[in-house]
Amino acid sequence: MLTFTTLAVLGVDDKTLDNLLLDVAKGDLSAMEELYNQTKTGIYSFALSFLKNPEDAKDVLHNTYLSIWVSAHMYETVGKPMAWIITIAKNHCYKALRDRKWKEENEKENEPATEDFAKDRDIKSTIWQYLNELGEDERRIIVLHAVAGFKHREIADILNIHLSTELSKYRRGIKKLKNSLISGGAFNE
């Protein structure tokens, strides 16, 4: 039986999200909670694909929802609520990258950012290990397509690349994943 969260990942419909955002704009906390439940996996996965660090991705997740809460009144219904939400998450990711760079340059003792997130004890996933090995865009594109449910053109717009570039990186990334799974004996798990 599918759990609610799995259902949520399977295809959050835009109309529902639209309505939730409008309710959040009015200060409806229960609408905010439902919006959170329906979108958290997509946002977290996207942040993880960007930052490759579970702690940083969790911070982005946290900050994205706070930003949604205070910015929801600025959302204009154009039928693409998830794209609006992911744009907020993307901006937080860029901020996190800038902060990380500043820390690396300025702090004397700091732990290097964990880039091999697949070794994190909370993330036990063979396929995400292999995702980690892909190029930056390849990984982000696949996650946005597979988890957040965006279409290719939407992904090209979010990442500000040409559609043909997006398609070829998607194709290449998926092919590499498949080959990694096969050579790792994990294809038929």
Place this chain on the structure above:
Amino acid sequence: MNKDNKNIENRIKNDAVGFTPDIWEEVEKEIKNGKGEVVALPGEKRKGRIKGIISTIAAALVLISITTYAIINYDRIDKKIATTVYMEVNPQIELSLNAYNKVLKVTPHNKDGEKVLGEMKLTDCSLDVALNSIIGSMYQKGYLNDHSNSVLLSVKNDKSKDARQVCYSALKTFEDLKKHSDVGKDFPSAAVVHVLDDEEEAKKLAEENKISVAKADFIMAIRDRGIKRSFEELAKLSVNDLNLIFEGLDDHDMHEYRKDEYYGPIGYYGKASESDYIGTEKAKEIALKDAGLKEADLTDLDVDLDYEMGDMVYDVEFEIGEIEYYYIIDAIGGSIFSSNKVTPNFKLPTQPTTPDLTYSSKPSTSFEAEVSSKPQTSSKENSSSKVNTPSNKIDAVISPQRAIEYAIIHAGVDKDEVRGAEAEIDMELHEKYHYDVEFSAKGYDYEYEIDAISGAVLKSEKEFDD
């Protein structure tokens, strides 16, 4: 999307559901404490009340100006060519439309185009009426039939959004044509539309190859999407055959026209006729029978129509475990031009020479490719092409790892900086057996073709990884 890709995506999704942390309590607490930061979105501004009023007045003024301009200049707008639609089946026709998608002019570009248009008066018609009439005429005159049912449209407008809108309207017209008209009843039509980006380049290639602009544009588009044939080879094919090759692309499905949805720049409706050829099912059956295998036993299977050295062929590839089979089947006669079985009986070495490849046990032995060649001549009449498969049995090709190493040496990069290296053997009719090698290093993506026997670099490409 094919079954494997779908499975891979489902796994990514399901694992993500499992490890996504639940932070609602923290978020809720901070919301109640009044925390939160507005992150500026591109082009958004906060509107104060006064600013809102000013914006409303400004918008009203703009609307009045536009309306006034439109009224004064209606005649000028009405007669200005906003969109050009290049159309090809074999008859080549160009439609010039105004900003309201009304036809200003129709120009045939060959004798067949003239025959189709005949005495039709299409000026001032809407696009869908014009398309209906032209398609109807093509069916009546036999240019569209059950052997060749593909229509190609290339749409040029300075604003890509408007071009996409015209593409969408055209695809909708085809859908309606099939549903409501007698024409197309027995011969389901197939349409491919494309937003024409580079009209100058398309016209240049069209002239050089003596083909239409629509066809030149479509060939450029499918080559961009991964079809590895030269422009000149593809220019020889009919629109229907090009459409069949387009259907073989991995991401073909994502371009399908769906109601209320068209993202462009390329879209299609319907399916190209395959009735001149034996069909994908038959090609698959021939290959599996030859290999002595059943479809249910396979771990992967792919059948695509392709064009090689003057022949339309089916590329049939399948896997059972680690054994890969490659067949090339004559698309007309069904004879097997080539069959290859690749049996990896090697283990990768324990000391990696490139990172990111996982290794398991013993040092490598040679990688055997058993090649059984069954040279056949084409069963097409008047074909001047000869199939030229390798006739010697090849005992060994270099290992995939060796191919990667040759590519890295050629690229002049440090092996420690290499990421995502992979090599896949490619055995195509009439070509040297080679490895397709890909890797990234220092912000660049590299692609190589390495001769599978000698290790020589056959082709190399490098592009910035943006």
